[in-house]
Amino acid sequence: MVLRLAIPVPLRRLFDYLPPAGLNPANLQPGQRFQVPFGKRDLVAVLVEVAGDSPHAELKPATACIDPTPIFDARSRHFLQWAADYYQAPIGELYAAALPVALRRGKPADHWAEQWLELTTEGKGLPETALARAKKQQALLQLLLSSGRQSRTALNARGLNSSVCKALIERNLAHWVAGPTAPPPLEEVEPRPAPELNDEQRHVIDSVPATGFSASLLEGTTGSGKTEVYLRLMERALRDGKQALLLVPEIGLTPQTLRRIAARFPDFRIAALHSGLADGERARAWLSAASGVADIVIGTRSAIFTPLPRLGIILIDEEHDGSFKQQDGVRYSARDLSLVLAKNADIPVLLGSATPSLESLHNALSGRYQHLRLRHRAGNAKPPQISVVPILHQQLQEGFAPQVLRHIGETLARGEQALVFINRRGYSPALTCDDCGWLADCPHCSAKLTLHRRQRHLRCHHCDYRMREVHSCPQCHSRNLNALGAGTERSEDFLTHSFRDFPVIRVDRDTTASKQALDKLLEPARNGEPCLLLGTQMLAKGHHLPKVTLVVIQDADGGLFSADFRAPERMGQLLEQVAGRAGRGDLLGHVLVQSRYPEHPLLQLLLNKGYGAFARQLMDERKIAQLPPLRAMALVRAECEEPRWAEEFLANARDYLQALAPPSPELQYLGPVPALLERKSGRFRFYLQITAEKRGLLQKLLAQLSQWAEGNRNRRLRWAIDMDAQELS
Template sequence: MQQQAVKHSVILRLAVPVPLRRLFDYLPPEGVDSAAVAPGQRFWVPFGGRKLVAVLVDVVSESPLAELKPALEQIDREPLFDRRSRDFLNWAAGYYQAPAGEIYAAALPAALRKGKPADHWAEQWLELTTDGKGLPETALARAPKQQSLLQLLLSRGRQSRTQLKALGHSSTIVRALAERGLVEWSAGPTVPPPLPPAEPTPPPELNEEQRQVLAAVATDRFSATLLEGTTGSGKTEVYLRLMAQVLAGGRQALLLVPEIGLTPQTLRRIAARFPGHSIAALHSGLAEGERAQAWLSAAAGQADIVIGTRSAILTPLPRLGAVIVDEEHDGSFKQQDGVRYSARDLAVVLGRNAGVPVLLGSATPSLESLHNALSGRYQHLRLRQRAGNARPPQIHVVPTLGQPLQEGFAPQVLRHIGETLARGEQALVFINRRGFAPALACDDCGWLADCPYCSSKLTMHRRQRQLRCHHCDYRRPLLDSCPQCHSRSLSALGGGTERSEDFLTHTFRDFPVIRVDRDTTASKQALDRLLAPARDGKPCLLLGTQMLAKGHHLPRVTLVVIQDADGGLFSADFRAAERTGQLLEQVAGRAGRGDLAGRVLVQSRYPEHPLLQLLLEKGYGAYARQLLRDRAVAQLPPLRAMALVRAECEEPRWAEEFLQQARAQMQALAPPSPELQYLGPVPALLERKSGRFRFYVQITAEKRGQLQPLLARFCQWAEGYKNRRLRWAVDMDAQELS
């Protein structure tokens, strides 16, 4: 029997944070006036015995359901999401085949996701009365402090109590103006937490290339631009100048950075360049209240500049004037669980919707962005010369096959490090493995310390006397004897940053060795503190993982050592060669960024590898173009669109069976052809993680439009699949096969 549709003057169509790809209809809460209901507000709703925070997407008058429950409570008086941000999030949910409720939840900071009222962080705002607005700026010339505050309010509009305090305007001065009837207080949206005071810095002189780039990026319309600039070429200065143009027009600038560790130094530089402007930081290193406050200030249009990591792209920005993505090639811009979106790709969609420029900057562009630039979809601009007097570093390969090494270092490499430190300069050693050793083995029976939950070895951390899995974070105490044969002859195989730190500290006793990896930067502001001696110019030896490769300007670093260049050249992941080239180029770019010449020493067991030779002799540009040609032959992204349908389960047979049925369902709708191809089910490169076996089906198509309807139909089928122990996901534009 067919259900009869329900009609009502107001029906709430809500995005509920559950893994179902549809919106849910509710009646308004009892006692709530329908005139007070607006899309973008949050509501508490009952759902399957739970109480959840949902976002109102639309208000309708008819529902296909026969009975509707009322929502429990209206949380917001004013919408948190404006029309443009709702359209953007709805588009993202459709493109990535994600539940709308989950993408709205991902857009909210944790405190608001939990239902905390937005007005909890409301500010008191000082604004001019009608009499105050009618005064000339010089009306209070005999009272200079009152005059200064009057000028501020006339030129910039209302100011919050937090802003007034930061600018040095005392409550006594405010009270004096209020007694004259010139100002009054009102409640309003929050402002970001104040930043530490920064000494204002004037902008440096631009070189001709930088001027040409700025002239080519118009701020009055949408454009997508790839800025390919060699390391140290002044890309950040271009970002700052573009921000200045946007702020001058009364609009907001959004800057995305790949790592939390880059945020403090970026904030300092921006605060020094734009004193008096409101700056909001959005990243996972903030406390819940700080992040909610920053998010609300951005969403209310109070923050002039928003700096954030991946999730900041989902934040409503009503005055958006430009989007800048720094290090656009970085893999951290792709969310690898939950809603698997790409912040870099969404930046282009957001800019198009808002009619504002999008600038993607990198010394080593992703093949996706480079392909878009070479095919004319993006504007392609270049910065080829380093800023100031800096010259590109000299790069030398140090063959290591058959050579006597000390803890992984060739003798001539150690000699160059010693000579660099003795001259009062700094050296940087790159090792992309943390811990003491990547494996622990028994010399007598060959036992290896495996993770019981993942297809991986346990990494030895000697200082904490632990064995750890870097995939699931399983930990166990360091063993003194083999659990298999009880021998005490255990060996640490290979080396990581911790082992190298011990060796280099012993070898170069007169100089500090600063280790930078995830273990040493776990606490807030740790990276900033660790790098302080290097920024002060003191001779030191920096040692670390790829955290050292991104965005750091250390002009006294004149020697960079890459301990092992071979790791990604022989991987089963087709993207590994691209990531290896980017990483090597980025690390090499840390050398010689100041007045002193730089040198890079690259240790390799296979110095004749054609890709390595191409990278070192002709640079990343030629290297990337060769990889694009290889991808075209193999019919792989970015020359073709790709999606993965993933499944994982504690019982591997169930995951494989699900994917076999899924592939059969999709092939019935769209049979294999030269334009649409299927592969799998195949095991992920890391087949078992956290106790669950993982498989995927790969679908490649000539055009993305061929994938979307196919994936949507698959999701409809998969949501009805009866196996609660199995997890599945769609990964559109997948970046990882692991």
Template sequence: MAVPVPLRRLFDYLPPEGLAPSDLIPGQRLWVPFANRKLVAVLVDIVSDSPLEQLKPAVELIDRQPLFDGPSRDFLHWAADYYQAPVGEIYAAALPVALRKGKPADHWAEQWLQLTVEGKGLPESALARAPRQQALLQLLLRRGAQSRTQLKAQGHTTATIRALEERGLAECSIGPTVPPPIPSAESSPAPELNPEQQQVLEAIPTDRFTVSLLEGTTGSGKTEVYLRLMERVLAEGRQALLLVPEIGLTPQTLRRIAARFPDRSIAALHSGLAEGERAQAWLSAAAGQADIVIGTRSAVLTPLPRLGAVIVDEEHDGSFKQQDGVRYSARDLAVVLGRNAGAPVLLGSATPSLESLHNALTGRYQHLRLRNRAGNARPPQIHIVPTLGQPLEEGFTPQVLRHIGDTLSRGEQVLVFINRRGFAPALACDDCGWLADCPHCSSKLTMHRRIRQLRCHHCDYRRALVDSCPQCHSRSLSALGGGTERSEELLGQRFADYPVIRVDRDTTASKQALDRLLAPAREGEPCLLLGTQMLAKGHHLPRVTLVVIQDADGGLFSADFRAPERTGQLLEQVAGRAGRGDLPGRVLVQSRYPQHPLLQLLLEKGYGAFARQLLRDRAVAQLPPHRAMALVRAECEEPRWAEEFLEAARAQMQALAPPSPQLSYLGPVPALLERKSGRFRFYVQVTAERRGQLQPLLARLCQWAEGYKNRRLRWAVDMDAQELS
């Protein structure tokens, strides 16, 4: 049994009382006793004997039919082995919350209509004198079994269904409920592909496993390629999986796909859904009833019995890497999933990750390109605006403010990018130098003036905004730096005739909030969009002709070796929001260091040249993607204990595999954010020439670490780590 506990092994149980082993099927869920708890476990295998002398019986069988088929179980076990994760925890991560809690799968069951043998033998025109029955017969001949929900959405009545049943042409069975159809204003015909899109589409086979990196400039029509690939896969009777990085992108993506495929079952999987909605969508996907599955990171763990293609949009995005619990990469697992299913995998981005680009340049992935924007759109003009020595008004130069006003007066839209939410990132006393620090983290409290709070954006600690210094009682307090709130206040005053739409995590906390906020901008009225990186991804706003990047310097001097890559990706993605329609676009980039070589390279020669330079730098430094890397992490309220654990862990690994040119160790060193939520955090970095050198070493380390006697200490192995913080 795979039990959701942090132990890297399976557990043996006897069948529940009254059930024989023949009543059980691998992939079913059962309630099992564990210590003094009752947990939901997944049956992995049935064996005739056990090395243990005394076994407890499982408490109760939950599922009559297995939720995980053989291929999906093999996939999850592969992921658990690769990421050195407890197999029970990865099964738990694969399940939606309602099923993780033991809710019966048949709670969402409904009737499905399918043709009998007699019905399948009829031609589509057999019921020409009964047009409604004929239409239903044609649908079932083309699409196979349909749920009552699907039939109702397509206008088929109970009377028509009953008529086919009475003729012996169709019959009903019980199956999972299909989620209600996605609302779509009207069906959308496919636009004509340009030559580049057509060439890319023809290069992707659907009859075998391949991995293709689609490097397409922003606005080049990557989404249309995704839709055409889905169309081919659906025509073959298979499922398509589309992974997106953010919940906020899901509604607009769903609408576009629903408009293109109005008669197809579409399941959405993301954390913004209610428990019942997500369980319903998951069961539909796992039963093979959903034709298209759209989801964020965890959707890659969902069983898909008819999988025909996997598409990862914005594949470079850090959101695809789970940063706690089972630390998997959905992008990398998507490749394994496609390989197991014999299906093509398409990774799309205007700014590919260095890992994917390296795989493409070395021939492991097929490298496809879309160099031109779709339709009449042209690439925006990009200008650097130096800020040193300039009189700044809440972070904006007079030149930038003038251009914003001119753009709005022409009836066009402006997007201002500031990657800091709140009013100011710090509050300080002018007299004694006091700073508002988080008591639980190595960070400052962010000032949120509108709600009069100081907040930590790492642990969510909150306190009331103070009017005087707690240290010297001076009332001379200054808000240092700027955030979206502060800029919203300024821009709202300077351009009072135009709406200012702020998009950050504070304004998009509720379900569908991002979609509602962007609705006025999609209608085309002149407005000013202001926000964080939530605005940088996937939004098509053709009336945005000016993009302002308030500060381009944030990641150019970070201690994290991945920071320049992320900075380049973010700047390129934000700049790509400009000029996506018929109107020309312009991008103004404010910088204190306009002569920085990486910034100059990015703006003058584009992301492709920028990324290749970073790859050369990584090769010299022997860093990923040229070498495999894992972090052994530890955190504790007492920092000495975390360091002692990691020193012992490094000694264990070095005893098994001494340092060499092929294998190196670094640490223990503090994480970039050393203290978070009251716990001090350290790591040991292990790099190897090949991943095969790391896996057996890390597996032995986990065996040792599980026996380490300090319950107040937390440790984890982070394979292919993406964050040093």
């Protein structure tokens, strides 16, 4: 008997081992974890299949079986294998990506096992008012009669401590039983009733089938009530005894989403899965979802790999967001995988966004997805007025036009809130010497160091290299240093000085590093206090702040002239999302867009005709250029400290592929070419771009290339296949 194991190493195959000594073969089941010796290390592997023999003469025995029962069910294993094949990824690394850190390191699952309190036969026969004289015992009895059983963690969170439980146990009305892990408790929130739906929302909900596979794109303008649609679809699945999975792009959006869902579904178990959790918390949440205990799972991209035995619906919020694509390691798209998982589980999936990705929009327009729309804002909210502020030949103050500053002051004076969007954190994106021209470059990347004056250092935002802030030029020793451009930190200083009577709340990665930091920062804004919000794209999506009536976009030109063909699409999405923060309540909103190129046709199209017309124009351009989503695309990436070796590897890869399938109108090669950020962390990066009319042909070529590359690479070189690549950097 041979164990075929997926081991987290960059090799695209399974490894054969003998069972651990003393293990009963009848207890072997695919989906269990094993501790195995691999070279000089001990690694955690997952059993994929049990075979009768092996082509290898000598096999090592596995050290130990970690799980008495599988933690990956059959559907999850099939799904992970499909993802490994599609993304040409090592199956062991994909299993590792699916596991939370604590389980990846070999912690036994029963470490987080829960005790559950359930009623005895005698207790189940009692009426709800049987213990009316003892209020807490009465509350516990009613809870157990309605829910069946409750975990010790959940009871403690409700204030029903061990003494109350003990009273029922001594009366032989309840007893403790061992059971699956329960999700970590959430903070107490006041239950809220569901608001009244409008006709558009009702139509969308009725259009999503309750059973069977269906894929739908919900294109809803900002503030149109998409979240309420998600909640109603969740409710329908929960009513049928199913689990609901909601994917969100950012950790920062999770707390507010959790609060809203907990307020709507106080009697259901909710698990959160994201990197901001402690290892133990995340493991508990994952195990509660995998065992079917958690009813609702909310998570960022890696949550797509969580086994969910009762899965009834998948919802993707802000489906256009680039955060759903993993950019290193196993390069998967959680959005795209959600369609595969839904089809495997035979359930509906809904992708929602005010600014759909061109991929999803193309699928909707071609009939692959059902195209649903919410065209109007919920309640009394009206779309904001949008004005372009030309800034060429204007005397700017720290990047702000005088009329923009005047509008901010008037908004705050009325007791309302203003939001300023600047997509650059730090004090200044570059530091230079005005005497000799020295620039503060990162020694490891093709990038400038950003000045962070509060922390008194210069930092690379690509490799996180840091050095102390300098006050004289290291080249000519002049003290005539100039900080070029403005980031959020510099703008915060200026706006705080300009509007002394109002708080300025800066929201970027530096101010939200700690857990719950974003929630605490935004509390004054949610309470309706007049304030000035300033931040990066963390402020651009998902936040409902009814008192924000003015949005200022400091620089709208970033995506108009980029070498990345996706840059205009991302620019349009970001501007539309930021603009959507204005006027979400009863007050009219106004958006001021600063631009050096106010007559640029793409900018004019976006501002005058909206995102729909803008996206269709980009689609026409992509069709002419034969680029995604009209064609499938993959990048073969290579990086090395010696650039010549990376280029040679990709040139040889191109020769190998062209021998299998020569260039043609249906298949095109480009490269090798340097990445937009050519050097990162001391390694030079290049890519080979392959576009194909048929995805099947591209997949076949990439599978052959994977086998060739594993045997034909320099050991100092890293290579990866990036299917459906989203970044050229």
